[in-house]
Amino acid sequence: MQQGWRYTRLVLHLLRGILTTALVFPWVSLDRRGRLRQHWSKGLLALLGIVPRFSGAELACPALLIANHVSWVDIFAINTLSPSAFVSKADVRQWPVIGWLAAMNETVFLQRGSRGHARIINAEIATHMAAGRHVAVFPEGTTTDGSHVQHFHAALLQPAIAAGQPVQALAVCYRTPNGEFTRAAAYDGDLSVLDSLKAIIATPRIEVHLTVLPAIATTDANRRDIAAQAHAAISAVVNPPDAADIAPVREAALDYLVDSAALT
Structure with missing residues (x-):
């Protein structure tokens, strides 16, 4: 009964978001849209029973935010931290309702394999950052269960380098209230969004930890090095050598990036 009521509230929350996007967004500024998106994302996490925990460095603004990718929830967790324009694969634009919502919420659609389209997208991302906004990408290009970090596609960092804007890494971790790893929010493998949603609803409480790592300057920098x-820094937080002692590894990662940024 309680889970059924939570599903009902989620549907109502989604409808609220659709109506706000359709009726309010066309008449308000981008900053106001961002604040509305941030408020809606906070409400969604609360309805899902997910508590956001933020730690680490201050966010640079503007910046290209890059994060490991675990779940569809990642987008709303990052939007709760700071309203951001996300880079997504182009076919998402064709999804019913979701594609329209994404487009109305500043999503940048990337058609992979097209150099001409990549130049257009790079210019669009640079425009967002020039306006003092955050743009977020998931450089793994796929999701994991959250226990590890896959290879980063360095080409996705090029817009920040071309625009001379910093890159800032975010480590995304899903934990139980006692700090243990959980894959309850994962959206990987053959899982559907509905499967993932059911797993989240069935879990009494999940914490999503976003660790903000120091911004990396891109002046005279190589995108592969960045x-x-x-x-390395995100991996040290997500999967440290000793999972029982995360803090020292996290501090070492922060020191490493501070030193690296100072040398760029």
């Missing part, structure tokens, strides 16, 4: 630095 991708490697960010990957």
